[in-house]
Amino acid sequence: MNIHNYKAINWxxxxxxxxxxxxxxxxxxxxxxTRMPVSKDKSDWTNLPDKEKKLVERVxxxxxxxxxxxxxxxxxxxxxxxxxxxxxxxxxxIAFMESEHARSYSSIxxxxxxxxxxxxxxxxxxxxxALQQKVKIIVGIYENGTPLQKKVASVFLESFLFYSGxxxxxxxxxxxxxxxxxxxxxxxxxxxxAHGSYIGYKFKVGFSKLNEYEQEEIKIWTYQLLYxxxxxxxxxxxxxxxxxxxxxxxxxFLRYNxxxxxxxxxxxxxxxxxxxxxxxxxxxxxxxSTTNHDFFSSVGNGxxxxxxxxxNDDDYDx
Numbered sequence: 324m325n326i327h328n329y330k331a332i333n334w335x336x337x338x339x340x341x342x343x344x345x346x347x348x349x350x351x352x353x354x355x356x357t358r359m360p361v362s363k364d365k366s367d368w369t370n371l372p373d374k375e376k377k378l379v380e381r382v383x384x385x386x387x388x389x390x391x392x393x394x395x396x397x398x399x400x401x402x403x404x405x406x407x408x409x410x411x412x413x414x415x416x417i418a419f420m421e422s423e424h425a426r427s428y429s430s431i432x433x434x435x436x437x438x439x440x441x442x443x444x445x446x447x448x449x450x451x452x453a454l455q456q457k458v459k460i461i462v463g464i465y466e467n468g469t470p471l472q473k474k475v476a477s478v479f480l481e482s483f484l485f486y487s488g489x490x491x492x493x494x495x496x497x498x499x500x501x502x503x504x505x506x507x508x509x510x511x512x513x514x515x516x517a518h519g520s521y522i523g524y525k526f527k528v529g530f531s532k533l534n535e536y537e538q539e540e541i542k543i544w545t546y547q548l549l550y551x552x553x554x555x556x557x558x559x560x561x562x563x564x565x566x567x568x569x570x571x572x573x574x575x576f577l578r579y580n581x582x583x584x585x586x587x588x589x590x591x592x593x594x595x596x597x598x599x600x601x602x603x604x605x606x607x608x609x610x611x612s613t614t615n616h617d618f619f620s621s622v623g624n625g626x627x628x629x630x631x632x633x634x635n636d637d638d639y640d641x
Contacts, residue, residue, distance in 0.1 A: 332408040342409035345521045349416045352513060356427030359507050361434045367500045368435045374566050379491060379501075380436070381563055384448040386488040386511075387428040389480060392458055394421035396465050397477050401522070404470035410525065417518050424511045431504055453559035457484060457552060464548075474526040475545050475588060479552060482519035482584035483577070485512075487560050490573045490605060497604030505608065512609065523587030530589065542590060549581060549593060572602050 337343045368376070398418040405411045432441045448454060461484075464476040489512060496505035530538060556577055564570040579601050582592035598606055 330408070332412060334409070337409060338407045339409065341521070341524055342407055342413055345517065346409065346413050346416060348517055349413070349420065349514070352510075352517070353420075354423075354510050356423060356430045356507060359427075359430075359503060359510075361431055361503050361507065364501045364503045365435065367495075367502075371500075378563060378567055380432075380440070380444045381447060381451075382488040382491045383428045383431060384444045385451075385454050385559075385563075386485060387425050388448055388454065388458060389485060389488075390421045390425035390428075392461065393477070393480060394418050394425065396462055397421075397480065400465035400473050401477060401525075404473070406525075406528070413521060417521075420514050420518075424514065427507050427511065431507065451559075451562070453555055453562060456555050457559070460548075460552060460555070471526060471529050471541055472544065474522050474529070475541075475548065478519050478523045478526065478587050479549065479581075479584050481515045481522065482587050483549075483581045484552065484556065485515055486580040487556055487563070487573055487577055490569070490576050493605045493608030494569070494602070496608045497602075509608070519584065519587050523584075523589070526587075527589040545585075545588065545590065546593065549585070553577065553581060572605075576601050576605060 334343070371379070398414050398421065402411055402414050405414065429441075432444065436444070461476050461480055464472050468476065489508060492501060492505040492508040495501040496509075530541065533541065557574060560573045560577065561570055564573050575596055578594035578596040579598060582594055582596065585592055
């Protein structure tokens with residue numbers, strides 16, 4: 324058995340500038356949930372109707388499950404197909420932040436809920452059919468899919484499936500409720516946006532190397548997967564939102580973000596919905612501009628740990 328000499332990663336010899344720019348962008352965005360003043364939202368939480376509290380709890384535990392999936396399974400599924408060592412370094416960063424995202428929801432739970440309530444919330448997630456079904460679909464692709472199929476699944480999770488949950492805190496933010504909780508979510512959205520764009524870029528690199536027949540084959544597979552995920556996500560959305568009357572608004576938001584996921588992959592949108600159709604309160608919340616900033620410790624979601632070259636969506640175009 325021949326054992327080749329192992330190579331160290333050399334950041335002075337960049338093979339793909341997007342690897343370097345993305346790594347720097349992600350490190351610039353670094354944050355920790357423990358530094359966010361979620362406890363300031365206790366009064367808002369106390370005044371929420373019970374049915375809305377239940378919605379928030381279930382939304383957040385569902386998001387926790389998806390972040391756990393990405394950190395434990397999803398990123399590792401992408402690493403074997405990485406082209407450069409710098410790409411692996413980006414995936415390592417993504418995996419850590421997905422773990423921190425999952426921890427952030429537990430930080431919210433520990434602030435707003437009792438231990439008994441937290442156990443019940445997690446028990447619900449382990450048995451809910453639609454939530455478990457979308458996890459099974461994505462895991463199946465991570466375990467058995469081709470390199471490009473795995474990237475499609477990851478982008479759909481990052482850029483589409485999270486958003487049935489993100490709708491709730493963004494809606495409350497627009498109504499000046501649970502503002503500090505929403506600020507945590509906006510930090511997570513900022514990360515997920517970068518993750519989805521980067522992995523979508525890597526998909527486009529691989530897609531460009533296929534012949535015309537192979538390209539058409541993966542496109543058909545991708546749209547079929549999106550239909551399957553959207554159908555299941557509608558069931559999940561109805562279960563969560565019917566009681567508060569937000570279901571149709573959330574489904575529209577889902578379709579808008581499904582189109583964004585396809586665009587990350589360099590594919591044409593599927594649904595007719597645009598940003599103008601989405602609830603403007605929620606769209607405004609998607610802005611990742613800062614509101615919290617601790618000037619004494621220089622920590623906050625507006626704090627820049629370093630100055631790096633700004634990245635635009637066009638940077639990911641092939």
